[in-house]
Amino acid sequence: MSILTKALSPALTRRGLLAAATVTAATAAFAPVAQASTQEAVDVAKLPRVKQVMVAPPFLPEHEQVAKDGPKVIEVTLTIEEKKMVIDDEGTELWALTFGGSVPGPMIVAHEGDYVEVTLQNLPSNIMEHNIDFHSATGALGGGALTHVLPGEQVVLRWKATKPGVFVYHCAPEGIMIPYHVVHGMNGAVMVLPRDGLKDAKGKPFAYDRAYFIGEQDFYVPRDEQGNFKKYDVAGENMSDALDVMRTLTPTHVVFNGAKGALTGDNALKAKAGETVLFIHAQANRDTRPHLIGGHGDNVWEGGSFNDVPATNLETWFIRGGSAGAMAYTFQQPGIYAYVNHNLIEAVMLGATAHVVVEGEWNDDLMMQVAKPGPIAAQG
Amino acid sequence: MLRTGISLALIALVAGVLNWGTGPQDRVELVPVILSGQSLRVAPFEVTVADWSACVAGGACEDIATSVDNPTTTPMTGVNWFDIAAYITWYNNAHGTSVRLPTAQEWRDFSRKPAPVARKPLFDDPRLAWAANYGQEETPRGPVRVQGSWPKTRDGIADLDGNVWEWTSSCAANDAGIDDPAHCPAMTVMGAHESVIPVFVRDPASGGCATGTPPTHVGFRLVEDQH
Numbered sequence: 144m145s146i147l148t149k150a151l152s153p154a155l156t157r158r159g160l161l162a163a164a165t166v167t168a169a170t171a172a173f174a175p176v177a178q179a180s181t182q183e184a185v186d187v188a189k190l191p192r193v194k195q196v197m198v199a200p201p202f203l204p205e206h207e208q209v210a211k212d213g214p215k216v217i218e219v220t221l222t223i224e225e226k227k228m229v230i231d232d233e234g235t236e237l238w239a240l241t242f243g244g245s246v247p248g249p250m251i252v253a254h255e256g257d258y259v260e261v262t263l264q265n266l267p268s269n270i271m272e273h274n275i276d277f278h279s280a281t282g283a284l285g286g287g288a289l290t291h292v293l294p295g296e297q298v299v300l301r302w303k304a305t306k307p308g309v310f311v312y313h314c315a316p317e318g319i320m321i322p323y324h325v326v327h328g329m330n331g332a333v334m335v336l337p338r339d340g341l342k343d344a345k346g347k348p349f350a351y352d353r354a355y356f357i358g359e360q361d362f363y364v365p366r367d368e369q370g371n372f373k374k375y376d377v378a379g380e381n382m383s384d385a386l387d388v389m390r391t392l393t394p395t396h397v398v399f400n401g402a403k404g405a406l407t408g409d410n411a412l413k414a415k416a417g418e419t420v421l422f423i424h425a426q427a428n429r430d431t432r433p434h435l436i437g438g439h440g441d442n443v444w445e446g447g448s449f450n451d452v453p454a455t456n457l458e459t460w461f462i463r464g465g466s467a468g469a470m471a472y473t474f475q476q477p478g479i480y481a482y483v484n485h486n487l488i489e490a491v492m493l494g495a496t497a498h499v500v501v502e503g504e505w506n507d508d509l510m511m512q513v514a515k516p517g518p519i520a521a522q523g
Numbered sequence: 524m525l526r527t528g529i530s531l532a533l534i535a536l537v538a539g540v541l542n543w544g545t546g547p548q549d550r551v552e553l554v555p556v557i558l559s560g561q562s563l564r565v566a567p568f569e570v571t572v573a574d575w576s577a578c579v580a581g582g583a584c585e586d587i588a589t590s591v592d593n594p595t596t597t598p599m600t601g602v603n604w605f606d607i608a609a610y611i612t613w614y615n616n617a618h619g620t621s622v623r624l625p626t627a628q629e630w631r632d633f634s635r636k637p638a639p640v641a642r643k644p645l646f647d648d649p650r651l652a653w654a655a656n657y658g659q660e661e662t663p664r665g666p667v668r669v670q671g672s673w674p675k676t677r678d679g680i681a682d683l684d685g686n687v688w689e690w691t692s693s694c695a696a697n698d699a700g701i702d703d704p705a706h707c708p709a710m711t712v713m714g715a716h717e718s719v720i721p722v723f724v725r726d727p728a729s730g731g732c733a734t735g736t737p738p739t740h741v742g743f744r745l746v747e748d749q750h
Contacts, residue, residue, distance in 0.1 A: 232664040232665065232739060234665050234666045369589070370589065370590070371589070371590065408662070408736065409658060477646065477651060477654075500657065504648075505648055505650045
């Protein structure tokens with residue numbers, strides 16, 4: 144086993160990190176090496192600073208699609224809150240672990256070349272240690288190694304947005320707590336736009352009229368002897384029961400935005416015919432396959448990178464577990480659309496359904512009911 | 524025996540409580556309701572988990588009830604058209620009665636609901652009729668509650684506006700000329716709003732292509748013609 148492997152495997156735990164540091168110091172194996180940086184050095188202290196106010200999904204914070212100015216430092220605060228949530232219409236409860244009090248956590252939007260400065264706060268009322276791993280960031284386990292905070296603590300991490308695209312962020316404290324925190328809601332997404340905005344498949348500038356953040360979440364809620372979902376008094380109390388359910392890899396709930404029905408009925412997404420809507424879909428743990436019933440994926444950045452040419456006219460697209468992807472659709476018809484995980488068992492029975500209510504004028508050219516249902520006509 | 528049972532139940536009813544016994548022979552007392560041109564006796568509450576268990580014990584019903592804290596007062600839900608047909612056959616044999624499901628019109632009548640206030644449809648265009656009612660319907664959510672958790676009519680019929688919808692004997696496909704319930708693919712179910720459920724379905728789950736507002740739970744209530 145190389146010294147590198149020895150040092151890195153315990154480094155996945157906090158105490159392990161300290162051990163790794165000791166090894167490093169003792170052997171001087173990782174003495175700094177001067178490197179030619181591929182990134183232009185920037186004096187961050189001289190950059191303008193802006194505060195980005197976090198909003199609960201499915202909405203995005205206010206942002207420009209095309210950056211008007213040069214790189215800046217975007218300050219965001221993510222407050223970690225362990226809170227009891229109801230995750231379906233049966234009243235099933237879950238002690239969710241949240242960034243910002245919502246599942247998923249709020250979306251952060253930046254442009255390539257911006258710096259994101261995150262103040263991560265762990266509320267004193269919480270009982271667990273937390274941290275954050277940004278898939279959009281480079282180094283230190285996505286920032287996870289530098290952001291461990293105990294209840295009552297906060298930490299500030301700054302990372303540079305070097306890769307344009309959409310990315311997951313999630314809590315990754317240590318060992319078994321990594322999947323435990325993620326499947327209790329502790330994940331969100333970052334969108335890093337190219338400074339000159341998005342481009343369609345032909346390379347033309349591409350703008351959206353609205354954007355929605357769909358965070359898909361698999362939950363693993365333990366049941367009692369009668370088969371009813373169990374309730375717990377405090378966060379973490381379900382730990383051993385939940386690990387048993389997680390080990391089956393069979394979720395009890397697969398939902399959008401924290402609860403079955405969170406994006407239907409009064410909470411349905413809205414759009415108008417003719418509008419282009421960007422749907423950012425994140426799944427921090429498990430593969431999924433979004434589909435818009437009645438529409439299409441006009442432009443799909445399936446793997447999440449905005450450097451890639453988007454795929455066009457997809458019926459269903461794939462979001463790898465641990466990633467986010469983006470789809471843009473220009474609505475052609477008014478009515479109701481269902482945005483689902485097209486594993487239809489998960490969509491209908493486990494909860495992964497959102498609805499979009501679209502206003503506008505019906506287009507008979509695209510579709511019309513030529514004859515209403517009636518008796519079968521005699522065959523000639 | 525039957526007569527004694529009725530008088531006991533009537534006494535209990537006067538006292539404002541239902542006479543729930545302990546054996547499978549116990550029957551629910553129905554409340555007379557005078558409707559225009561018709562006298563109907565209607566169960567004040569939906570059939571309960573304990574009622575269902577009696578049918579299971581009688582060997583006529585499937586053991587599909589979920590475990591609940593108060594089976595004698597918790598409505599039986601998660602039942603499809605065929606489950607109910609089996610229950611009603613068993614019940615009538617066991618009690619010498621002729622109970623049945625109400626028709627949708629009977630349900631509308633004994634619920635004594637005012638005609639629904641015409642809400643502005645989501646879409647006026649008849650080509651969007653399929654989407655017009657989206658989000659316009661009252662849909663109480665949450666777990667099944669014990670009977671009496673929702674208002675009752677002046678006749679004493681309770682829980683008509685709750686989160687448990689009720690099967691009727693009315694085929695929802697009447698427009699297509701199907702009026703034989705034996706060949707009906709979906710029945711009208713009544714509750715906080717009118718809905719349609721395929722005869723095989725026990726749990727009217729939401730989502731997918733269903734753009735209407737599906738019922739939260741579905742159970743049933745017995746009626747009997749007044750002779």
